[in-house]
Amino acid sequence: MHELVERMRKKDIRALARAITMVENDHPEKLPLLSDVFSLGKHAIYVGLTGSPGAGKSSLVNQLITHTRKEGMTVAVIAVDPTSPFSGGALLGDRIRMNQHFTDDGVFIRSMATRGSLGGLSRATKDAIRICDAYGFDVIIVETVGVGQSELDIMKVVDTTAVVLTPNSGDVLQIFKAGIMEIANLFVINKADLQGVEKLKALLRELVMMSATEEHIIPIVKTITTEKKGIDELWEKIKEHHDYLYRTRSGERRRREQLELEVYELIREEIWRDVIAFLKEKDDLPLIEASSDPYRLAIKLLAEWKKEGGNS
Ligand SMILES: Nc1nc2c(ncn2[C@@H]2O[C@H](COP(=O)(O)OP(=O)(O)OP(=O)(O)O)[C@@H](O)[C@H]2O)c(=O)[nH]1
Numbered sequence: 001m002h003e004l005v006e007r008m009r010k011k012d013i014r015a016l017a018r019a020i021t022m023v024e025n026d027h028p029e030k031l032p033l034l035s036d037v038f039s040l041g042k043h044a045i046y047v048g049l050t051g052s053p054g055a056g057k058s059s060l061v062n063q064l065i066t067h068t069r070k071e072g073m074t075v076a077v078i079a080v081d082p083t084s085p086f087s088g089g090a091l092l093g094d095r096i097r098m099n100q101h102f103t104d105d106g107v108f109i110r111s112m113a114t115r116g117s118l119g120g121l122s123r124a125t126k127d128a129i130r131i132c133d134a135y136g137f138d139v140i141i142v143e144t145v146g147v148g149q150s151e152l153d154i155m156k157v158v159d160t161t162a163v164v165l166t167p168n169s170g171d172v173l174q175i176f177k178a179g180i181m182e183i184a185n186l187f188v189i190n191k192a193d194l195q196g197v198e199k200l201k202a203l204l205r206e207l208v209m210m211s212a213t214e215e216h217i218i219p220i221v222k223t224i225t226t227e228k229k230g231i232d233e234l235w236e237k238i239k240e241h242h243d244y245l246y247r248t249r250s251g252e253r254r255r256r257e258q259l260e261l262e263v264y265e266l267i268r269e270e271i272w273r274d275v276i277a278f279l280k281e282k283d284d285l286p287l288i289e290a291s292s293d294p295y296r297l298a299i300k301l302l303a304e305w306k307k308e309g310g311n312s
């Protein structure tokens, strides 16, 4: 077992933070560390919250922490901030909204920002989720802003993804973007104290019925975080979806497909790392001019990389 993993098993919070930094920085020991982490198995419930800026994701996370802590569970929160390389503004907001939990040993809050990681933010976040699991948290919540490709990618490793919408914001249009329906397991209409809730709900219901299967219809939950309303139901629906994944055939199939995609992604990352190393070593790189044919250059370099054994 990797030394950091040993220390994490003894509830050394600094080892946890260090391990996450290692994946963020793409440390050379990353893969063996993660393999040890993975060998401990999956125990936690992984929940993803995504949606437009200001939809109330952090407020929901805050309420979910309170709710699950009351049920005796420990919680890790990973706030993903793709916009800032220094974890700036958005994290500040999260700090303020979740600060009541900062002195609680059963709660860990960490933000992830873009660093030099080759696999990018989404890879590092997925790894961080598993590291938190290895430490022993019962619930792991990931908050991402917006619904770009990298957020969609992150949500592929979580068990249950809740897409947070608000009435009259027009953000329902985002759902029609490619990929959203694929990752949404639950719709949350937050700020249900505002006008336009029923209209949004009707629209969502239509959408949900289009993708419904016999076993699974995406639930729609209304919440008002400012009044602590709807959180019990939200948690119930999260647990129901978790049961679906782990207790049914189609849930198992879904989990297998996710894992398959992840293996491909890891292989892609490793090959790319290899190619980059190869190109860096070559000092006779063909001069790239503005008029270069990119296809020919790519073919030529790939052929050379393959011929030289791709480093291994
Ligand atoms: N009226 C109303 N306001 C809410 C509700 N939930 C959150 N808000 C407000 O919406 C604003 C944004 O809340 P956040 O929880 O920070 O939203 P977020 O989605 O995490 O925002 P980003 O992380 O910046 O994308 C805050 O001013 C909240 O007080 C709600 O149920 N009703």
Ligand SMILES: [Mg+2]
Binding pocket: 057, 058, 059, 090, 093, 094, 143
């Ligand atoms: Mg937030």
